[in-house]
Amino acid sequence: MIYTLSCGPTPDPYDYYISFFSPYTKGGGYEPFYYTALTNFFGNPTPSEETANVADWQNYAGNGVTEKDIRECIYTYPKEQLSAIAEGSAALPDSVKRNTFAQFLGKEKNREAARYLLFAKSCEPAVTREDQWTAPQRNNVLMEALYKEGLELHDKVKDKDIRDRYSFQLIRLRHYSQQYGEAVASFDQLFGEKERASLVYYKALALKAGGLYHLKDSVQSAYLFSRVFDKAPSLRLSCFTSLMWTNAGMEQVYPLCKDNHEKAMVAAIYGFSNPEPDVTAIRWVYAFDPASPALNILLGREINKLEDAYFSPLLGEGGTDMVGIREDSPGERSRMLAKLNELQTVTDSLVQKGKLKDADLWRVSSAYLSYIRKDYPAAAQQLAAVRAKDPEVKDQWEIVNLLVNINQQKTIDSAFEAKLLPSLKWFDTKTAGIGNYWNRAWDGSDDKRFAFGKIYRNLLFAILAPRYHRQGELVKESLIRGRCDSLNMNDYFVSGQTSLDQINNDMKPATLIRLKEFLHQPGKTPYESYLAGFFPKGVNLDQAIGVSYVRLHDFSNARDWFKKAAPDALAVSYQVFHEQLQDFGEDTAAGPYNKAITQLQFCERMLQLQEKMKIAPVPAKVYYDYATALFSISYYGRTWYFVKGYRPSTSWYSPDCDKDAFDKQYFGCYAAESYYTKAAQASTDKEFRARCAFMAARCSQKRIVSRDDRDKYIHTWINNRYFPLLAGSYRETKFYQQAYNQCSYLRDYVKSTRKK
Structure with missing residues (x-):
């Protein structure tokens, strides 16, 4: 006789707790720092470094040169092709001749840019590594030769933008040959004290920060990393990691900041490193800079943390069968409730001060916190005070308003279902075109739609389905779960919550018979017809009813229903x-x-x-x-x-x-x-x-x-x-x-x- 316990599936680090608050609302560029407890970073920043670099080159080249052609030329053309373009060769493939950026580089006045790209292509193997698991093999002889070549080219270049790019390459060569002092000195000499607005400047500044770290000046290093973090969204992930490596405390960094905006960014960065519910960073950032865009991210993180640690376990008591990863003891729940109350107090107080850049988002957030606390009248009152025009904030308002209305409704009757239907169809417009989760576009273009898909799924399986279950309307519960299944977003904690699971594992014969009759009956309401239209196709209810009788050892009725089912x-x-x-x-x-x-x-x-x-x-x-x-x-x-x-x-x-x-x-x-x-x-x-x-x-x-x-x-x-x-x-x-x-x-x- 053998009794075996085994491990279950690994949860999706971006979708393992019930959430109705999208981290994507007013959060562009800070994607790595959206909340998740299961991985170091949530995602990649927008824009990516490649996209930012292409945008810089497009600004340089001007009208008539497409982003697609710049990307193709820089990232796919081999050295030999770039060399031919730089030399003005006429023997170019037709595809290259048609490339608008290649045409731009081929003009005599733009040859400096072409020669720079050829030089950059030569430097790349010397300063990169094969992959993150392979130790870099640095060829110092090659890097020294490239440095001398680059310095000569730098001094001859007349174009200031191209000269800055050569400066970056020179600093990078010094840095990766571990000549950190010279790398720092090169930055000061080549760029001076005047800050640029280009990506290449901030990449060079990050190299200086890294050099200072290796020279044991960790505080100055942390400060410079914070500046790059602030100004160059595409570099935020690497700068955050490097800043954390400095082990400098934020109190040490503050004195180097030139103004309160810089101090606010330092406080935000350290706030992003805190995985536990804590409003301290929000307080500090607001005190320094009430208009800081990082405040919205910090607020979203705190809300998501409390959804994970407090709200999801609370909803789990309402009929969902979730697998939690957080402790949910009475003591821990009490502690999280105190954190929830503290966050709402801070949110309301900052709204009242009137200096927030996105005050309506904070009002909606406060309403959502009231909803989580089950103070529905307060939530409704807060929502009524919002006059948001921003589409993203209005979307979040719609979601919170819907949650409040559902929970204020004692019974979901046909009259309320008629009011609910437009909201469900509104979700359809927000999720149109999304397919299976694993077939999504991983470049970030689908992220917001998938966020709506997860919220819609959560509404169906964690709110509406349990409500119908408690009302004893198991047929409606099954329909709701069927609509949830049709979103193709069931993962981890939704396991066991699907309509098919309910039909195949839980439903009693009488309920299954009612479900079959309902699906075939005419005269459904628009709400019922909407849900029935998404009911899983191919379900053989005759067979399912037979199985439900077998579960009761009623083999006579089971036999009769199995006779109705198709043999296959x-x-x-x-x-x-x-x-x-x-x-x-x-x-x-x-x-x-x-x-x-x-x-x-x-x-x-x-x-x-x-x-x-x-x-x-x-x-x-x-x-x-x-x-x-x-x-x-x-x-x-x-x-x-x-x-x-x-x-x-x-x-x-x-x-x-x-x-x-x-x-x-x-x-x-x-x-x-x-x-x-x-x-x-x-x-x-x-x-x-x-x-x-x-x-x-x-x-x-x-x-x-x-x-x-x-x-x-x-x-x-x-x-x-x-x-x-x-x-x-x-x-x-x-x-x-x-x-x-x-x-x-x-x-x-x-x-x-x-x-x-």
């Missing part, structure tokens, strides 16, 4: 009537058990056995086959799929199982044990009776409840109430020896009795 919709077994001596193995054709048994044939056989049990004397084999079939369709049996669509590896019997007729037999095997004992009583064959006793022992052992006291727990496993019978009355049978050799618990029992 019925599951097939080979070993459902074959005893299972151990808790492993699949129900496949093997040995004499090679004939397929459909669910319909199974029910017909069970009914035949029931009829035989009505006529005394009942053959022992009849009881035995009936018991074996019941065990086979239990949680532990090979043919569990006759009654369930899914069998998790971590479920087990508990006393609560006895409260439900199906769970009692599925996990407890009471009836199977009873029929095994009846089979033993009806037989005089000791070998057969020994087999019956062992199978009854297996059924009995399934009801052992885990205990804190390990010794008592093991004692219970060893002292099965059937073991004395096996070891006493049937010790001389061949089957006993077989059971003794395979069952360690039986062996431990026998050994323990010998000691006495």
